[in-house]
Amino acid sequence: EADIYQTPRYLVIGTGKKITLECSQTMGHDKMYWYQQDPGMELHLIHYSYGVNSTEKGDLSSESTVSRIRTEHFPLTLESARPSHTSQYLCASSEWRGDEQFFGPGTRLTVL
Amino acid sequence: KNQVEQSPQSLIILEGKNCTLQCNYTVSPFSNLRWYKQDTGRGPVSLTIMTFSENTKSNGRYTATLDADTKQSSLHITASQLSDSASYICVVSDRGSTLGRLYFGRGTQLTVWP
Numbered sequence: 297e298a299d300i301y302q303t304p305r306y307l308v309i310g311t312g313k314k315i316t317l318e319c320s321q322t323m324g325h326d327k328m329y330w331y332q333q334d335p336g337m338e339l340h341l342i343h344y345s346y347g348v349n350s351t352e353k354g355d356l357s358s359e360s361t362v363s364r365i366r367t368e369h370f371p372l373t374l375e376s377a378r379p380s381h382t383s384q385y386l387c388a389s390s391e392w393r394g395d396e397q398f399f400g401p402g403t404r405l406t407v408l
Numbered sequence: 409k410n411q412v413e414q415s416p417q418s419l420i421i422l423e424g425k426n427c428t429l430q431c432n433y434t435v436s437p438f439s440n441l442r443w444y445k446q447d448t449g450r451g452p453v454s455l456t457i458m459t460f461s462e463n464t465k466s467n468g469r470y471t472a473t474l475d476a477d478t479k480q481s482s483l484h485i486t487a488s489q490l491s492d493s494a495s496y497i498c499v500v501s502d503r504g505s506t507l508g509r510l511y512f513g514r515g516t517q518l519t520v521w522p
Contacts, residue, residue: 336517338514399452
């Protein structure tokens with residue numbers, strides 16, 4: 297089991313609320329990623345980071361933002377949640393020279 | 409366009425039976441191919457990794473094959489168990505970027521019945 301953690305595991309909130317999904321890893325990995333996954337669909341990369349103070353947008357357009365102030369921490373924020381944001385969000389990390397990504401357990405977000 | 413296609417989309421088998429899942433990809437340049445297992449409500453966990461020069465690799469009851477010429481891979485599960493019920497995702501990595509770009513299939517949802 298990889299040492300990568302996500303909180304909360306489940307979140308149900310109302311439209312317009314600001315939320316932050318937490319992701320932490322204890323493996324010292326430089327690269328971190330956020331994916332969005334809907335049931336029966338492939339994972340879509342929404343954000344990634346090469347290291348501290350590095351953040352990039354992924355392939356799937358997302359209204360969320362991320363920050364990387366510490367190596368181990370890569371939180372994702374939605375300023376104003378909408379029902380279209382309902383999905384599973386998966387955080388992952390990898391070594392600088394490796395491409396095996398280790399995934400967290402995910403956060404299941406439901407926006408009413 | 410780099411794509412990963414998996415079949416079947418879903419599969420139901422009885423406990424103890426074998427099954428084979430398929431993956432076709434068009435990712436280029438190719439670096440490696442992994443099979444991940446994703447339990448319901450969990451993140452994916454890597455089962456096997458196949459590089460260009462490898463044809464077969466086993467991990468317990470899981471055996472992956474790779475044909476780099478036809479760009480096809482399969483995952484064979486032997487003597488299935490109830491705990492094998494999960495989504496199996498084929499993931500291909502390219503060599504063309506510093507990020508180590510991954511391309512995900514939609515997965516095969518396997519259900520093992522007692």
